[in-house]
Amino acid sequence: MEIGGGVLGVVALITWVIAALGGFFMLGVWLRRGAARRGGGATTRLAPPLVFGHFLLAAVGLVVWIVYMFTDAQALSWIALALLVVVAALGFTMFARWIGQRRRPVDAEPTAERHFPVAVVAGHGVFAATTLVLVLLVALAIAGS
Numbered sequence: 001m002e003i004g005g006g007v008l009g010v011v012a013l014i015t016w017v018i019a020a021l022g023g024f025f026m027l028g029v030w031l032r033r034g035a036a037r038r039g040g041g042a043t044t045r046l047a048p049p050l051v052f053g054h055f056l057l058a059a060v061g062l063v064v065w066i067v068y069m070f071t072d073a074q075a076l077s078w079i080a081l082a083l084l085v086v087v088a089a090l091g092f093t094m095f096a097r098w099i100g101q102r103r104r105p106v107d108a109e110p111t112a113e114r115h116f117p118v119a120v121v122a123g124h125g126v127f128a129a130t131t132l133v134l135v136l137l138v139a140l141a142i143a144g145s
Contacts, residue, residue, distance in 0.1 A: 004072035005138040012134035013069065015127045016062050022124035026116050027055055035112035044112045045097040054090040057083055065135065077139040084132050091128060095121070 003009055030036070030051065035044035061083035068076035094113075098121065101111045 004069040005077065005142075008134055008138050008141070009065075009069050012131055012138060013065060015131040015134060016065060019124055019127035019131055020058060020062060022120050022127065023055065023058065025120055026113075026124065027051065029115050030112045033112035033115055043109050045101050046094050046111075046113055050090060050094060054087055054094065057090070058087045061087060074142050077135065077142055081132075081135050081139050084135055088128065088132055091125070095125065 005012065030044070030046070035046065036048050036051075061080050064076055064083065065080040067073075068080060098113050098116065101114055
């Protein structure tokens with residue numbers, strides 16, 4: 001049985017899972033700090049629909065990628081790529097808001113996301129960007145064959 005996307009497809013899956021683990025960790029921190037609670041929760045610069053939309057679309061994209069790898073249905077690689085582009089746009093929006101709150105004075109009311117470890121944010125971004133490039137390369141290689 002041949003795996004869709006070959007070695008690049010498997011590497012994309014690995015980087016996607018690593019990025020997902022970092023994202024899941026940050027989601028846990030954000031939720032534990034009370035950012036998603038209505039009224040009386042921690043302050044946040046990340047709107048819950050933005051956070052949960054990013055999480056949900058990334059998870060759906062990962063499932064689509066896994067199905068693509070087992071079925072080798074070429075359309076699924078493009079669907080996964082399209083989902084990743086939207087996920088990346090949402091992620092970049094959250095990153096910009098996170099950077100903005102990191103520049104606030106230390107004595108200002110801390111946001112829930114201020115508790116994200118910088119290394120986790122950076123790692124998540126690097127693995128996510130790598131995943132996007134790998135999925136693009138796989139989709140283009142399929143189109144060229």
